[in-house]
Amino acid sequence: MAIVLEWKGQRYTADADPEEPLYAVLQRLGLPAGTEIFAAKTQEGLHELAAPVGPHSFFQLVGWESPEGKFVFWHSSAHILAEAIQHFWPDCKLTIGPPIENGFYYDIDFGGHPPSPADFPRIEQKFMELAQQPEYFVRKKVSQEEALRYYEQKKNPYKVELIRELPPDEITFYESGGFVDLCKGPHLWHSGPVRAVKVLSLAGAYWRGDSRNPQLTRVYAISFPSQAELEAYLHLLEEAARRDHRVLGKQLDLFSFHEEGPGFPFWHPKGMRLLNALQDWLRKKLLQAGYEEIKTPIILTQTLWERSGHYENYRENMYFTEIDEQPFAVKPMNCPGSTLVYRTSLRSYRDLPLRLFEFGHVHRHELSGVLTGLFRVRAFTQDDAHIYCTPEQIQEEIQALLRLVQEVYAAFGFQEKEIYLSTRPDKYIGSLELWNQAEAALEGALRAAGLPYQINPGDGAFYGPKIDFVVRDSLRRRWQLGTIQLDFSMPQRFGLTYVGPDGQAHTPVMIHRAILGSFERFVGVLLEHTAGELPLWLAPVQVKILPVSEKFLPYARQLQAKVLERGLRPALDESDEKLGKKIRLAEQEKVPLIWVVGSKEAETGTVAVRDRQHRTQREAVPVEEALQELQARSLPPS
RNA sequence: GCCAUCUUAGCUCAGUGGUAGAGCAGCUGAUUCGUAAUCAGCAGGUCGGCGGUUCGAAUCCGCCAGAUGGCUCCA
Incomplete structure (x- = not known):
């Protein structure tokens, strides 16, 4: 039977036996099955490489570059993570472990002895050891009785609960290495392309997301096809941390x-x-x-909130007070x-x-x-x-x-x-x-x-x-x-x-x-x-005026007054520091414009403009010109 | 609210049971300086709070508060 496969915009045709696994077809075509290609998309959804070709005639092959490829990659990674964790915590009870937007997690009941971040390195090490064997993911269809027996014997009530809710004839296990997990798939053919992993964090998570249920430990992790990609991701996290508004709010004194x-x-x-x-x-x-x-008003009578329905639906989130013995709410x-x-x-x-x-x-x-x-x-x-x-x-x-x-x-x-x-x-x-x-x-x-x-x-x-x-x-x-x-x-x-x-x-x-x-x-x-680099129209300090020495403070103050007159937002560095230090501080404050004034400027009625955005310095700009430029560039978008 | 972790000087952080530390910031003095840190000196802390264990607690334990990462929530 002739099938068509698409990979990176190229189409390939092949003769395939419906019984043979898809990876065999890819191998015949010389395509990077299992290494770069993780799975395929058909009209029915995702199709794993180890599955028989079946009745499908068209396969869109997917790898790391696609969301579906990452989904399969991280789903399989979650199994390896669980296997690594089970190696160190043999009695832990697994629940669910899905891929997410960035990586994957596994919710596990550790029975009171959860891991700590200090355990991450050995979990990562074991993970890589298992991934690089590599492990092949083998799908097994099992009966409901068999599935229940397996997890009852493991004393895992969570999986038992899941199995009871599944259609009895659609229960599948996946086996990889010595690890078995209830799972509907799809998975990688094998774990070979999983070449880097980072366990990110631990968190509490309720079983089935319901706060009445027992709380499990959620282990977050992310894996990549190369160490370089892991490092790039960690850099992104660092960049995000650098831009944390809580940190910037402190740094910029907001x-x-x-x-x-x-x-x-x-x-x-x-x-x-x-x-x-x-x-x-x-x-x-x-x-x-x-x-x-x-x-x-901020405070209004409780009766108003009763009438609006907020008292009925939103009471828990409201603050109440009393005025002249009458109930009020904020x-x-x-x-x-x-x-x-x-x-x-x-x-x-x-x-x-x-x-x-x-x-x-x-x-x-x-x-x-x-x-x-x-x-x-x-x-x-x-x-x-x-x-x-x-x-x-x-x-x-x-x-x-x-x-x-x-x-x-x-x-x-x-x-x-x-x-x-x-x-x-x-x-x-x-x-x-x-x-x-x-x-x-x-x-x-x-x-x-x-x-x-x-x-x-x-x-x-x-x-x-x-x-x-x-x-x-x-x-x-x-x-x-x-x-x-x-x-x-x-x-x-x-x-x-x-x-x-x-x-x-x-x-x-x-x-x-x-x-x-x-x-x-x-x-x-x-x-x-x-990243705290606010545009001029929003910057708390639009221009910082730096006198070269205290001698030029009077001139600097005149300039400050002129900026204020125009309704703009200046700051003046009155400290007894050298110019280099003042520049450094102003730059750390991410001030868009700096006006340096010394003897030259005071005598000629000019300023030296240092521009953060354009990384330029201009000497001897007449004050009026500098003011006009400042005002023009401070205009908000219309 | 729940789970985990954290809380030491204004800020960033060292300090694992034996006399609380650094850098920056601050103050004082010197210096009056030309595009990313001038020099010297001084001061600054019931180690988040309360209780416990111990001869002795920043350090170990408990409770409380706040923060961080999640969960639940976000009408």
């Missing part, structure tokens, strides 16, 4: 955290300069886009406050869409274990807005929003983004008709904007469908930022109405939306994205 307020960021002067630059820019942009700004969201503003006048359809934004400071009692720098805090400022409109206006509003979101992300250099449309869940409120109309409006807007998106069926909120935005930063890490959510519930709960052309009261649709998400989190993302 913000801090304290035991006295876990999860509550303290913003320092330079952090406020950055935060304000960001907010000033976005505020202007929103006003231009037809929004109006509001501000609503707002975890801004929407109820916004609806109170909406209700202060009788709204006409002519007033809609009404776009109200609020840089709202919200407090949420996040679990202590999830707090992470600025990424996950207990108090943050959302770039929140609520748009009240008629159902007919949804699509146009969403289209305008999509344009706005694109513009905002582009301003920070986030080129790659992913968009997710989440649709009606099983439990929902509102009429089916309204849902269909809303989903069609969201999808229509995405289509009209020509934006690629993925659908998360059933992942919408109970009160409406939503669109989420995920950007990729300069290290290609993903960050969820903005969200657009339609809400049919809140307008009803708060009795919001508008008078239609028919003179009757109608219920408006509410669109909740955040573009940056929260300013705190966004600053964190931005710091990691830029």
Whole structure:
């Protein structure tokens, strides 16, 4: 039977017996079976090299370069990891060990004696020993009884539980070396290409992801076809660590955290300069886009939250207090406050869409274990807005929003983004008709904007469908930022109405939306994205003025005043240090522009400009010219 | 909240049961300097907190807090 194989864009044809393993065909063609080629894709999915050719007539061969190739590679690596661990912990109970985006893990019940990081080297050593034998992965179909007997004898309740849930005639074991594991595959033909491994970390993980279940030890690791690739990956991790916003926040003196307020960021002067630059820019942009700004109180009566449904659904995450013996709550969201503003006048359809934004400071009692720098805090400022409109206006509003979101992300250099449309869940409120109309409006807007998106069926909120935005930063890490959510519930709960052309009261649709998400989190993302090299329009210190000696301080102060007059952000080094030291410090602060002033400059009314971005130095630039250049380059993207 | 690890001077970190250390930063003095660290001196710590073991604890044990990596969560 003739089959076609594709490898690296080349097509190969071969005569194959359906019974013979795929690797035999590849070997006949002289293709690097098992070394560079890890598996094949057919119409039915992934096909391992050791499996018979079967009825398929076309095979797309995959190796390290493809996500599927990595998937198989790391899946097999997980088995080897388990075998290595079992060598040192013979009584440990294996559960599951899948490949993930970067590497793989294995969840193991060590029965109270888990490994420690000190054990990683010997695990890695044993792993490599096993991988390089090499081990061949052999698939075995077993009956349910046989499978159960095997794991009951091993006293492994986890595998027993898994087996009971599998279709009885689809249970397979994989054997590699002396190691046997319940697994549906697919796997490498053999472990030969696994030439480097790193055990990364240990973590607790609940059995089946349920916090009521026993906690297992998750061992994270990653493997590569070469030592060089492992090293490149470790360098990437180092680079990510170097860009850690928590480290940069300290180095650049932007913000801090304290035991006295876990999860509550303290913003320092330079952090406020950055935060304000960001907010000033976005505020202007929103006003231009037809929004109006509001501000609503931080503390509101508990009855308000009961009415909004937050008390019912979100109580655990709220902070409560008491005023004049009445129960109050600290707002975890801004929407109820916004609806109170909406209700202060009788709204006409002519007033809609009404776009109200609020840089709202919200407090949420996040679990202590999830707090992470600025990424996950207990108090943050959302770039929140609520748009009240008629159902007919949804699509146009969403289209305008999509344009706005694109513009905002582009301003920070986030080129790659992913968009997710989440649709009606099983439990929902509102009429089916309204849902269909809303989903069609969201999808229509995405289509009209020509934006690629993925659908998360059933992942919408109970009160409406939503669109989420995920950007990729300069290290290609993903960050969820903005969200657009339609809400049919809140307008009803708060009795919001508008008078239609028919003179009757109608219920408006509410669109909740955040573009940056929260300013705190966004600053964190931005710091990691830029490695702290903030663009001039955001830099806390745009220009640092360095007098060559104290004699030129008066001239330097004049310059500082001129920069301040233009609403820009200077800093002045008044220390009694030599110029070299001042330059060094300013460069470590990642200040975009440095003005050096000494006798020449003071006498001629000039500055010497040192430019970090262009790595240039220019002497004797007239002050006015330098100021104009600074101002021009500090303009935010429009 | 759960699991693991960590917490020493403002910062970065040494210090494995026997008198708390370094570099940077800070202060004082000298120096007045031209594009990535001037020199000298000084000061700075109930070793996260509380309790225990011990003749003796930064070091060993327990509890608490905070942080880090995960899990669960993120309406």
